[in-house]
Amino acid sequence: xxxxxxxVDDSKTIREMLDFTLKGAGYETLQGEDGVDALQVLGxxxxxxxxxxxxxPNMDGITLIKKLREHPVHRSTPILVLTTESQTEKKxxxxxAGATGWIVKPFTPDxxxxxxxxxxx
Amino acid sequence: xxDMDQFKRTYFEECGELLGDVESTLSEMRDAGATAxxxxxxxxxxxxxxGGGGAFGFEDLVTFAHGYETLLDMLRDGRVDCxxxxxxxxxxxxxxxxGLVGAAESGESLGEDYGAxxxxxxxxxxxxxxxxxxxxxxxDVPQNASSADDGGIKTYIVEFIPNLDLLQNASEPLxxxxxxxxxxxxxxxxxxxxxxxxxxxxxxxxFLTWRFILKSDCSEEEIREVFEFVEDDCVLKIxxxxxxxxEAAEDSEPEAVESTPAADxxxxxxxxxxxxxxxxxxxxxxxxxxxxxxxxxxxRMVNMVGELVITQAMIQEQLRNSTVEMSAELERGxxxxxxxxxxxxESVMAIRAQPVKSVFARMPRLVRxxxxxxxxxxxxxxxxxxxxxxxxxxxxxxxPLMHMIRNSVDHGIEMPDDREAAGKPREGTVHxxxxxxxxxxxxxxxxxxxxxxxxxxxxxxxxxxxxxKNDVLSDEEIDNLIFHPGFSTAQTVSNxxxxxxxxxxxxxxxxxxxxxxxxxxxxGQGTKFSLSLPLTLAVLDGMVIGVGEEIYILPLTNIIxxxxxxxxxxxxxxxxxxxxxxxxxxxxxxxxxxxxxxKNAKQDITKSLVVLVETEDSKKIGLVVDEMLGQSQVVxxxxxxxxxxxxxxxxxxxxxxxxxxxxxxVIGLSDLIGSQSDQKNLEKLVVTKSKSNDDIVAEDxxxxx
Amino acid sequence: MExxxxxxxxxSSDDGEIHDSETLQFITFRVGEExxxxxxxxVLEIKGWSExxxxxxxxxxxxxxxxxxxxxxxxxxxxxxxxxxxxxxxxTHVVVIxxxxxxxxxxxxxxxxxILTIYEHDIRPIPDVDESSRSEFLKxxxxxxxxxxxxxxxxxxxxxxELENIEGIE
Numbered sequence: 001x002x003x004x005x006x007x008v009d010d011s012k013t014i015r016e017m018l019d020f021t022l023k024g025a026g027y028e029t030l031q032g033e034d035g036v037d038a039l040q041v042l043g044x045x046x047x048x049x050x051x052x053x054x055x056x057p058n059m060d061g062i063t064l065i066k067k068l069r070e071h072p073v074h075r076s077t078p079i080l081v082l083t084t085e086s087q088t089e090k091k092x093x094x095x096x097a098g099a100t101g102w103i104v105k106p107f108t109p110d111x112x113x114x115x116x117x118x119x120x121x
Numbered sequence: 122x123x124d125m126d127q128f129k130r131t132y133f134e135e136c137g138e139l140l141g142d143v144e145s146t147l148s149e150m151r152d153a154g155a156t157a158x159x160x161x162x163x164x165x166x167x168x169x170x171x172g173g174g175g176a177f178g179f180e181d182l183v184t185f186a187h188g189y190e191t192l193l194d195m196l197r198d199g200r201v202d203c204x205x206x207x208x209x210x211x212x213x214x215x216x217x218x219x220g221l222v223g224a225a226e227s228g229e230s231l232g233e234d235y236g237a238x239x240x241x242x243x244x245x246x247x248x249x250x251x252x253x254x255x256x257x258x259x260x261d262v263p264q265n266a267s268s269a270d271d272g273g274i275k276t277y278i279v280e281f282i283p284n285l286d287l288l289q290n291a292s293e294p295l296x297x298x299x300x301x302x303x304x305x306x307x308x309x310x311x312x313x314x315x316x317x318x319x320x321x322x323x324x325x326x327x328f329l330t331w332r333f334i335l336k337s338d339c340s341e342e343e344i345r346e347v348f349e350f351v352e353d354d355c356v357l358k359i360x361x362x363x364x365x366x367x368e369a370a371e372d373s374e375p376e377a378v379e380s381t382p383a384a385d386x387x388x389x390x391x392x393x394x395x396x397x398x399x400x401x402x403x404x405x406x407x408x409x410x411x412x413x414x415x416x417x418x419x420x421r422m423v424n425m426v427g428e429l430v431i432t433q434a435m436i437q438e439q440l441r442n443s444t445v446e447m448s449a450e451l452e453r454g455x456x457x458x459x460x461x462x463x464x465x466x467e468s469v470m471a472i473r474a475q476p477v478k479s480v481f482a483r484m485p486r487l488v489r490x491x492x493x494x495x496x497x498x499x500x501x502x503x504x505x506x507x508x509x510x511x512x513x514x515x516x517x518x519x520x521p522l523m524h525m526i527r528n529s530v531d532h533g534i535e536m537p538d539d540r541e542a543a544g545k546p547r548e549g550t551v552h553x554x555x556x557x558x559x560x561x562x563x564x565x566x567x568x569x570x571x572x573x574x575x576x577x578x579x580x581x582x583x584x585x586x587x588x589x590k591n592d593v594l595s596d597e598e599i600d601n602l603i604f605h606p607g608f609s610t611a612q613t614v615s616n617x618x619x620x621x622x623x624x625x626x627x628x629x630x631x632x633x634x635x636x637x638x639x640x641x642x643x644x645g646q647g648t649k650f651s652l653s654l655p656l657t658l659a660v661l662d663g664m665v666i667g668v669g670e671e672i673y674i675l676p677l678t679n680i681i682x683x684x685x686x687x688x689x690x691x692x693x694x695x696x697x698x699x700x701x702x703x704x705x706x707x708x709x710x711x712x713x714x715x716x717x718x719x720k721n722a723k724q725d726i727t728k729s730l731v732v733l734v735e736t737e738d739s740k741k742i743g744l745v746v747d748e749m750l751g752q753s754q755v756v757x758x759x760x761x762x763x764x765x766x767x768x769x770x771x772x773x774x775x776x777x778x779x780x781x782x783x784x785x786x787v788i789g790l791s792d793l794i795g796s797q798s799d800q801k802n803l804e805k806l807v808v809t810k811s812k813s814n815d816d817i818v819a820e821d822x823x824x825x826x
Numbered sequence: 827m828e829x830x831x832x833x834x835x836x837x838s839s840d841d842g843e844i845h846d847s848e849t850l851q852f853i854t855f856r857v858g859e860e861x862x863x864x865x866x867x868x869v870l871e872i873k874g875w876s877e878x879x880x881x882x883x884x885x886x887x888x889x890x891x892x893x894x895x896x897x898x899x900x901x902x903x904x905x906x907x908x909x910x911x912x913x914x915x916x917x918t919h920v921v922v923i924x925x926x927x928x929x930x931x932x933x934x935x936x937x938x939x940x941i942l943t944i945y946e947h948d949i950r951p952i953p954d955v956d957e958s959s960r961s962e963f964l965k966x967x968x969x970x971x972x973x974x975x976x977x978x979x980x981x982x983x984x985x986x987x988e989l990e991n992i993e994g995i996e
Binding site: 782 | 877878879880881882883884890891892893895896897898899900929930931
């Protein structure tokens with residue numbers, strides 16, 4: 001059974017690229033446009049990893065992570081945050097909220113897949 | 122198209138949207154002051170543009186956006202004050218980003234110093250206000266610079282002591298070990314002395330400590346990278362064993378490697394702790410959910426619904442005309458079908474409806490730039506941005522609107538000193554608004570400038586020979602002269618409005634969309650242009666008229682009234698055309714049968730009908746037709762798809778009978794006024810002279826238009 | 827001229843020495859005494875004559891437009907196009923809908939006669955002596971069972987340039 005990845009980003013470009021890369025690597029994907037959307041789409045579907053942007057309208061990534069960590073199904077799902085190099089403090093904020101790790105933008109497909117590999121069982 | 126190209130296309134589309142959003146948010150903040158939400162939204166936009174730009178390697182864009190973003194971040198948390206000057210700087214920065222995005226899209230290079238002035242202003246704003254933070258946030262210094270420069274195999278001793286709550290973030294020690302193992306040969310040792318007795322054991326806490334001996338040619342940095350995500354959740358000690366470890370050493374405890382992970386996986390899986398009530402998080406989502414649909418799919422649906430409307434009308438007509446008695450059920454069913462079809466059509470059209478916001482949002486910047494160029498003080502106020510209209514209309518609205526705003530700022534609003542002298546505020550106002558009015562959208566552009574100087578317009582028109590020396594024109598007619606092709610009233614051709622595209626093109630654009638444009642001119646007080654446009658370009662409410670055996674559709678919006686003329690009211694203007702006197706006003710009339718060459722039409726005008734129609738420029742003409750057959754909403758079909766445009770005809774539709782009916786173009790018809798008299802004379806000649814009149818009729822047509 | 831072309835159903839050519847040449851299929855139809863063919867690949871459908879809506883200020887051979895499943899399609903009278911007089915349309919008349927450079931147009935003819943399979947090399951050029959305006963709209967001639975079939979070059983016949991010319995007439 002293929003592994004399931006959900007990614008949440010308000011940028012359609014990023015979503016399309018993630019989708020392409022992940023599907024190409026054999027993952028099943030779910031997408032969300034922001035935190036609210038993600039929670040709705042996700043429901044009780046157990047993911048193998050959830051990737052989220054931090055800066056999003058409606059519900060930002062930090063809040064999303066906190067909500068996921070309180071969620072009975074998703075509380076132990078690895079979460080990676082998408083962040084840019086300049087945001088060292090963002091990585092920490094993500095960690096404090098409960099993220100497992102981070103992916104620094106821009107990333108190559110290899111880097112993305114390697115990072116996912118680091119947190120997925 | 123490669124996938125990369127596809128992503129890029131998405132990216133540029135997205136950039137377009139984001140830039141527009143950022144622009145309008147900034148414009149709002151400029152007028153109404155900065156808000157936290159606004160700054161957040163702008164930051165997000167720029168951040169996303171930067172992120173995508175990085176993915177595609179648009180270095181210039183990323184570099185510039187980075188500084189821009191840094192400044193925004195500082196504005197967000199109040200390290201820099203958001204003054205009007207700063208907002209102006211942000212707007213300019215946004216322009217640069219737009220330029221860079223455009224350059225990235227077209228693949229051209231803008232040169233190294235593109236936006237350099239703005240960039241240095243941004244840097245000044247950043248460093249001037251908070252130098253240390255800026256520097257800190259820009260560099261992500263590697264934590265440990267001691268690199269393994271000799272490249273040889275070293276033996277590292279890695280001690281990994283996780284905090285109790287390492288698992289809270291779904292970190293998995295097993296994976297860390299696996300990854301560490303991928304760096305070289307590894308021997309691991311588990312220290313389990315802190316593990317409590319089973320009844321005290323919290324399965325979500327980690328009590329184990331690991332010690333690894335790693336033989337690898339990797340750097341210490343690479344080892345730290347493995348623990349990157351858990352750096353703060355553990356104590357990590359890395360040391361290099363200076364002594365060469367004997368080969369035999371690694372044989373000592375190989376089983377430990379195997380057994381450790383398994384032992385650790387277990388507690389993690391067994392999550393029994395009471396969870397918060399299920400369903401708490403995901404249920405309450407207040408946002409409107411939406412989905413993106415390919416426009417082609419929507420259009421296909423619009424077309425199909427159009428067909429359905431026609432089919433429904435056809436069934437109805439066939440049943441009405443059939444001799445079979447309709448049962449009450451059939452009648453009701455038919456009514457329902459009509460009702461549902463109409464509703465379905467409306468819903469489908471609503472999918473294509475978009476607020477005019479996207480077009481309006483482009484205008485503040487235009488006004489800002491223009492007023493700077495012209496050294497005027499102008500502000501733009503917009504209202505009704507949420508008014509919705511078909512996507513096609515929104516798309517086609519941009520250019521004409523831009524020209525009209527440009528016209529208002531350039532020709533309407535006076536120089537600040539002149540305004541002051543006239544007792545007006547130095548700053549002029551352009552009010553752009555949209556609203557729905559009787560099934561159409563009305564967009565008005567109102568300025569409080571000098572209004573149209575009728576003397577000057579008249580002088581110019583005479584000078585250019587647009588009107589005769591002694592023609593007397595009404596105020597309204599004079600105002601409308603500005604729509605005359607090639608008319609430009611600016612005394613010096615400015616590089617703002619004077620570049621070829623005049624108001625005549627604007628009018629043509631609006632006309633092509635089935636719209637009308639009106640001028641409301643109050644010299645000294647300002648000018649108001651009103652555009653009235655159909656909500657959709659796909660359907661039209663029309664009057665069905667008959668001429669001879671032909672059936673035409675006349676758009677309802679053009680019709681003022683219908684009347685049956687009395688002989689004495691119809692007069693021939695010698696050498697010109699016939700006119701009809703209506704309440705003291707003389708209106709030129711056009712015989713549809715003549716301009717369209719229809720046989721068997723009524724010849725006696727007192728038995729015909731005159732439909733009084735109005736063109737956009739408030740020109741009235743009377744169309745002579747045989748009869749009115751009713752009103753109908755029709756689906757507009759193109760003649761040009763398979764054939765070509767026909768003068769006086771804007772398109773075609775399919776009637777309930779399945780037959781094609783042409784939709785009349787009132788403006789096109791009004792252009793034919795005057796030519797018809799020549800044609801009538803010619804036709805008389807033709808008929809008397811010719812045996813095979815087909816050829817000559819064709820010849821005669823060459824002179825009609 | 828000997829009969830070199832064969833109808834599909836009458837089997838392969840007797841002399842049959844040339845097989846490397848491409849076979850082509852044409853739909854043939856009658857206009858008066860004459861027989862014409864159009865490339866089968868360009869034919870979308872064949873339908874009975876239905877009343878058209880005349881377009882004002884158009885050439886005579888432009889018979890007007892019809893509704894073909896929601897699309898407005900212009901109908902041209904081939905007889906008038908070739909200056910052979912007006913067609914008195916009846917229910918037996920047929921419209922051949924063809925696609926020319928992305929445009930769908932209908933050609934009004936008297937009746938459809940056959941589907942013709944011929945070898946490309948069987949097409950004979952138009953003799954120079956034929957000076958009628960028709961010849962420029964023909965791709966060539968073939969003889970089938972002693973009848974001569976003129977192969978239409980519909981791209982030229984109702985070429986976009988041709989359509990544009992109509993505008994010039996206005």
